[in-house]
Amino acid sequence: MNFMTNHRIGPENGEKQSPDSPVLMPFALIGRTVMDWVNRMGSAAIFLSKALLHILGRKQLFKTVQQIYYIGARSITIIMLVSLFTGMVLGLQSYHALLKFGAAGAVGSLVSLSLIMELGPVLTAIMITARAGSAITAEIGIQRISEQIDALHTMRINPIRYLISPKLSAAIISFPLLTAVFDLIGILGGYVSAVVLLGLNGGVYVHSISTYVDWRDINNGFIKSIVFAVIVATVCCYQGYFAHMRRDSHGAQAVGLATTSAVVTSCVLVLVSDYVVTSLLV
Amino acid sequence: MDAPLIEFKNVTKRFGNKTVLEDVNLQIYEGQITTIIGLSGSGKSVMLKHIIGLIQPENGEILFRGKPLARMKKSEIAESFSQISYMFQGNALFDSLTVYENIALPLQETTNLKKEEIDQRVMARIEQTELTEAVFKYPSQLSGGMQKRVALARALITDPRIVLFDEPTTGQDPVRKNAILSMIAQYQKKLNFTAILVSHEIPDVYFISNRILALYDRKIVFQGTPEELENFDHPFMDEVISSLESLQKELTGLYSKRQFGMLNHLQLKRRKSGESYCLVVFTLKELNAITTKVGHDAAQEAVRNMGIYIEKHFGAIGGFSTRRSSNEVITMLPYSSLEETESIMGNFVMDFHAQVMPAIQQGACKFASEGETVNITILAGVAEGESTENINNVLSLAISSQKEIGRFSCAVQGGNQ
Numbered sequence: 001m002n003f004m005t006n007h008r009i010g011p012e013n014g015e016k017q018s019p020d021s022p023v024l025m026p027f028a029l030i031g032r033t034v035m036d037w038v039n040r041m042g043s044a045a046i047f048l049s050k051a052l053l054h055i056l057g058r059k060q061l062f063k064t065v066q067q068i069y070y071i072g073a074r075s076i077t078i079i080m081l082v083s084l085f086t087g088m089v090l091g092l093q094s095y096h097a098l099l100k101f102g103a104a105g106a107v108g109s110l111v112s113l114s115l116i117m118e119l120g121p122v123l124t125a126i127m128i129t130a131r132a133g134s135a136i137t138a139e140i141g142i143q144r145i146s147e148q149i150d151a152l153h154t155m156r157i158n159p160i161r162y163l164i165s166p167k168l169s170a171a172i173i174s175f176p177l178l179t180a181v182f183d184l185i186g187i188l189g190g191y192v193s194a195v196v197l198l199g200l201n202g203g204v205y206v207h208s209i210s211t212y213v214d215w216r217d218i219n220n221g222f223i224k225s226i227v228f229a230v231i232v233a234t235v236c237c238y239q240g241y242f243a244h245m246r247r248d249s250h251g252a253q254a255v256g257l258a259t260t261s262a263v264v265t266s267c268v269l270v271l272v273s274d275y276v277v278t279s280l281l282v
Numbered sequence: 283m284d285a286p287l288i289e290f291k292n293v294t295k296r297f298g299n300k301t302v303l304e305d306v307n308l309q310i311y312e313g314q315i316t317t318i319i320g321l322s323g324s325g326k327s328v329m330l331k332h333i334i335g336l337i338q339p340e341n342g343e344i345l346f347r348g349k350p351l352a353r354m355k356k357s358e359i360a361e362s363f364s365q366i367s368y369m370f371q372g373n374a375l376f377d378s379l380t381v382y383e384n385i386a387l388p389l390q391e392t393t394n395l396k397k398e399e400i401d402q403r404v405m406a407r408i409e410q411t412e413l414t415e416a417v418f419k420y421p422s423q424l425s426g427g428m429q430k431r432v433a434l435a436r437a438l439i440t441d442p443r444i445v446l447f448d449e450p451t452t453g454q455d456p457v458r459k460n461a462i463l464s465m466i467a468q469y470q471k472k473l474n475f476t477a478i479l480v481s482h483e484i485p486d487v488y489f490i491s492n493r494i495l496a497l498y499d500r501k502i503v504f505q506g507t508p509e510e511l512e513n514f515d516h517p518f519m520d521e522v523i524s525s526l527e528s529l530q531k532e533l534t535g536l537y538s539k540r541q542f543g544m545l546n547h548l549q550l551k552r553r554k555s556g557e558s559y560c561l562v563v564f565t566l567k568e569l570n571a572i573t574t575k576v577g578h579d580a581a582q583e584a585v586r587n588m589g590i591y592i593e594k595h596f597g598a599i600g601g602f603s604t605r606r607s608s609n610e611v612i613t614m615l616p617y618s619s620l621e622e623t624e625s626i627m628g629n630f631v632m633d634f635h636a637q638v639m640p641a642i643q644q645g646a647c648k649f650a651s652e653g654e655t656v657n658i659t660i661l662a663g664v665a666e667g668e669s670t671e672n673i674n675n676v677l678s679l680a681i682s683s684q685k686e687i688g689r690f691s692c693a694v695q696g697g698n699q
Contacts (some may be wrong), residue, residue, distance in 0.1 A: 059390070059391065143376075146377075147370050147372055147374040148375075150331075150374065153334075154334050154367065155387065155391070155440075156363065157387070157388065162391065
């Protein structure tokens with residue numbers, strides 16, 4: 001008896017190997033995952049381009065203003081709160097660190113540059129994702145599973161034009177504005193901790209900012225915030241819009257998972273794209 | 283018959299490994315009410331979604347006015363679909379929009395009408411569908427019946443040529459179910475659109491339908507008139523129709539036409555040649571007036587109250603009844619002569635005045651609005667036939683001998699009837 005023949009794994013007599021065979025399974029799995037990822041990226045890109053195409057429609061202004069209120073105006077409080085404490089912590093930490101080198105006068109520039117170039121756009125994007133992004137996914141997801149999006153199709157209303165484009169344009173307008181608010185309040189927070197609480201000279205704090213921060217830094221921060229706006233709006237809308245296509249769940253559970261997925265994906269993509277955009281702008 | 287408006291040719295649809303429709307062939311004709319019946323989950327809604335293009339078939343083709351959708355240009359498809367409206371099973375109303383905004387949405391987004399004209403058209407539909415009190419309410423603040431009416435108003439706001447109704451009566455109480463169907467029938471006559479209904483539960487759908495399509499085991503097993511369906515011999519009839527009939531008995535207290543026919547056949551078979559039976563025909567004469575002036579709910583409540591009492595009264599002496607049309611009930615008295623029946627009718631009329639008229643009046647008048655007056659007449663006619671005689675002749679005789687047995691009016695003034 002040939003021992004090896006009984007345990008041989010693989011094709012015999014020119015037989016084709018099924019992708020489900022134990023040997024090919026890991027490769028098939030990787031292949032499927034990659035294909036799936038490529039498909040989703042392609043589909044998201046088409047989704048984004050369709051949404052961009054309808055941003056400037058005749059009847060879009062009112063809907064965009066409405067969305068600016070939901071995404072932007074209603075996020076101001078949380079953005080102000082987070083930015084104030086971020087600025088205060090930055091001021092506190094940098095004051096003590098720079099004091100060791102006798103450079104406490106540079107606290108203002110350190111706080112402001114950190115906020116304007118990095119923390120402002122990134123934290124604003126993450127906070128809006130948590131507050132408005134999740135709501136967008138849940139709203140669109142529910143509209144999908146309750147056939148409201150199908151109803152739009154039957155009424156010959158383009159659902160992407162009606163639902164997605166106003167949210168995308170509102171995000172593109174709101175993100176830089178909220179980033180600006182974040183930067184200003186953050187710098188004020190740094191002033192409170194470094195000047196008011198720790199006794200640094202106020203004039204030195206302001207002078208340091210005006211000396212080291214230039215328009216290019218501010219513009220770069222805004223460019224980042226626009227990139228993040230497009231990413232967050234696309235990911236959140238896309239996840240909700242295709243909540244019914246999820247393989248892992250159906251109905252309300254699919255909307256819940258789509259919302260979680262939208263928040264996690266948005267945050268990860270914001271951080272990844274932050275590096276990419278920074279490396280291109282530096 | 284004219285060329286079909288919509289035609290399915292060997293349409294097959296699969297979801298993964300599950301085949302929902304297999305080689306489906308059907309024709310839908312213009313200006314008619316066509317009802318697709320079948321068991322729950324048999325693919326009726328999937329079929330409807332193929333018509334509006336929400337789902338594409340795997341195999342086969344769908345023809346619109348004789349032209350395959352698959353071979354049409356984008357503009358032609360858009361033109362074809364622009365004539366169609368869809369009323370979803372779950373209504374699909376926008377819960378963040380008010381009733382007014384929901385109904386106005388298709389006009390605001392797809393037309394260039396001025397605000398005043400949109401207002402005028404929306405308010406007209408709101409009045410027609412008896413939603414005046416709910417204009418600024420949100421869907422979540424409305425009852426199931428009102429939500430259905432909002433969905434109906436939205437489906438009709440663009441004056442479509444074809445309206446698809448996906449289970450329009452699901453989740454409604456018996457009276458409301460028939461009221462919605464009566465509303466659909468009324469609008470269909472008034473606006474002359476082609477209606478395609480999907481239903482799995484309403485016996486009364488037969489009264490308003492011109493054609494019935496039966497979906498069973500992934501295929502269309504019957505296409506024809508409601509009368510032809512009664513003689514259709516297929517396992518579908520046992521599984522679907524019998525469940526509908528038991529529901530009808532539960533809802534109205536009356537037998538279905540098919541059950542009535544079977545009972546009639548069995549009873550008359552036992553009789554010797556020359557033995558007679560009697561047939562009574564009751565008609566609620568101004569049903570359309572009740573519908574128009576007091577509303578669909580009132581009309582259905584009045585018919586239901588009349589049917590329940592007739593079955594109760596004549597059932598006790600071996601009679602059985604069915605609804606012949608939306609406002610007509612026929613009762614068979616298999617063991618009574620004309621003389622006996624007339625004497626029974628004498629008692630019936632007395633009881634009718636004492637007990638039933640107030641119930642019918644209450645049903646018809648409870649939704650009446652102030653200042654509205656509706657006169658309602660109830661007719662009854664008796665005829666005698668022999669067991670060997672054609673029942674239709676006896677029926678015609680009974681109809682021609684109809685006399686008034688009751689009359690009342692709903693006049694609501696200052697909140698009193």
